[in-house]
Amino acid sequence: MLKRLQLQDYKIPLLFIIISTLFYISFAYNLERTDSTKLITLYTALFIFFYKLTRISRNHFKLLVAAAIAFRLIFSVAIPNLSQDFYRFIWDGRMLLQGLNPYLYTPESFISLGQFPVAQGQELIAGMGTLNASHFTNYPPINQLCFAIAALFSGHSILGSVVVLRVLIIAADIGTLYFGVKLLKRLKIPVSNIFWFILNPFIIIELTGNLHFEGVMVFFLVWSLYVLHQNKWKYAAVLFAFSISVKLIPLLLLPLFFKRFNTNGVFTTYSFKKLIGFYAIVGGVTLLLFAPFFSFEFISNYSKTVGLWFSNFEFNASIYYLLREIGFWYSGYNQIAVIGKLLPILVIIYVLYLAVFTQQKSYITFIKTMLFAFTAYLLLSTTVHPWYLTTLLFLSVFTNYKFPLVWTYVIILSYIAYASPTTSENLWLISLEYTVVFCVMVWETTAKKRHMLFN
Template sequence: MLQSLKLYKIPLLLFFTAAAFYWSFAYDLDRADFPKLITLYAGLFFLSFKIIQLLKTRFWLLAGAAIIFRLILIVALPNLSQDFYRFIWDGRLLANGINPYLSTPNRLMESAHFGGISQAQELVNGMGSLSASNYTNYPPLNQLIFAVAGWISGNSILLSVLIFRVFIVLSEFGILFFGRKLLKKLELPEHYIFWFILNPFVIIECFGNLHFESVMGFFIILAFYLLQKQKWIFGAFVLGFSISVKLLPLMFLPLFLKFFSSKKNDSKIIENRNLETQFSEKITDLKSIKWAKLLGFYFIVMLTVVLSFLPFYNSAFLNNFFESVGLWFQKFEFNASFYYIIRWIGFQIKGYNIIADAGKVLPVITFLIIASISLFRKNNSLKSLISGCLFAIFFYFLLSTTVHPWYIVTPLLLSIFTKYRFPIVWSLMVILSYYAYGNTEFHENLWLITLEYVIVVGFAITEVFFPKKLSFSLFS
């Protein structure tokens, strides 16, 4: 026993220090206290980095640490996000037989025919005026989780939070289980999965603040694992489930174009090819696609998504849902990168905020980039497909008007199965965006946003174009 303590004295010291930091983060932090927020977060990131580095050959010790760190947060109400109040609201509506897609919370509260739900006013106040004045944009499988909490929790907000956390922790350890298997299949070190599972960003934003990107991520990884096992029909159903949690994986569908191909030789790179040869190869790639299997895959994915929406469908549903989704492109702005540059140019030329126009153009540019990745990049092995998905979502966020911190969960998860580590750097730097919560006017510090993206984009460019410059393997 004493020998074991001596052997692990440094990891144990790091572990207990991290546990104290998590406790302080969960129970003794106001999100307006930005200096304390970034100090705790930076400390947790460093401690997690060292724990993984020292114990990377001890898989179950790291898994145990991940469980304990989450248990510390188990009864804490989220302190960096108020979205969970809307989750509880939607769930209690469903538990009372009310379709959450058909009205905003404010309109329901004003309706004479609304019978009410328990703690209705407290939930509306908690979610904030922005959420309360807009239709819900959470897809059906996410709503099912909300409904389970609504049916079970009664009048307890804390019990609802605990039920949400059960779904999230099961998903995260599903990622641990299947992610480990997938890493082995891809001949990558299995401890890479802990750059997701033990990352304080994931523990705080998903388990702590109740963002369901982990649940979506579980279905994405399970779908990839099934595809690697050549079980594409089951993989299609599971990918459909991921879209029914969050719509984000819809953007990955074009990237499967070359995955269902009889040509699986993308590891053989031919140097000094001329443009004519490259174009000829692209035509050959398209000819080698197994179109029946590809179209069958797409059909099953979309059928799964459509069927999940059917219980909620009526004449007003689609209009309300897509109106809410559209707001993220044309009304809201937070922690953006290239959009803020475009906005500044718009002010110089037009004299006003051009978000309405930019919100229509930027998605088109994003679509063209994803189409280019699908057509001109070899995505016919699982490794290259996941890398393609990573860069598709990276460009999507770079051109988005709104990038909330928890959005980075998906590129972080994808990066674990690739050679790229810039999303890990992003999971550290994104905490700078929380500066906006540190002032009553909710103003962002654009210098901090600039610092975040200069470091992240700079690291990404170096990894892609100058990999030899990163001679050290920081996250191996």
């Protein structure tokens, strides 16, 4: 009778997993980015089953872990269908193995010479597209190491390189699961919260499916946060530097460590020295990782490339698009060059405000400040690609906030822009996306009866 009851408990979850498996197979091997109807339908179905599965099976930890890994393995030999960035990853990795500094050359520069220094060079340049090929790479050194590993194991096969990159990303997700659960236990938060991240179709599709390395960055970030909670701040600083060296965005969070090293809300000489030591290790390790690529030309190219994200590129923005319309009305042309420089300053001011004036009564409050710092960054950005939400969703696991979870669903609307050959955005759909996100966020931050995990 007991075994029958246990089997009955697994009946519906297994049904959801089987159906989700079929949808993931269709998503991975039978979907074109331009087919918006199929894209939205499949993603919606996967999100519904993910939500129901996480809710009804939160106590079946091993089952959900097995499902999360199985869903990722479905993409094993699939070529990413929602992003072209992986072609640039493969190009950079093969450049490194040829002894060439990928920060000093644009792929496009080789076209005019009729020379392609890497295997399948023409195919890679065609795949990454003109925009990507015309700019210098902006991927930090640990990211470049991952690209080089793919080139080392598969230097003449695009699919082979994709498989290697995917293995690295899946391994990072498993690491995030491991340290995420350990940190949740230390903070006395239900470990089932990790499945809002690890089982989310957004994470599975954008990281494992489309090969975005935000997952590797999050792995080092959660590892750093875990050992910092154990007061191993030197170890945490090294890991935080590794996170920065995958994606630069954790730099935004550095000021928030200001109050993590004080004693009962007051800085002592000892705590101040630890804080300075933490920042020194983070900065030193980061510079050390960049050192093999260093040159004045590298500094010029890298700073210009990073600056383009604030002054030239625009996609799926919220507050920026409102300011852009005001700029059009005022001057008659796009003011991105001005607005793009102003918005990062506002983000920095807000982060510094959180660092100095927010009371960090607990470690959860500390993570909460990170959540809102990153939220401000996204809302004030000129470009918000779907995979940018990875860090926000991860941080929400340690709070009761669900607006990041909602956002990971509605952001699929941004992909409808690719249904047009000119990648034309539908501002009504973007308005719908952000209206939903803002409404949920405002409700969660103002509802008086809402029970918070932090105090």
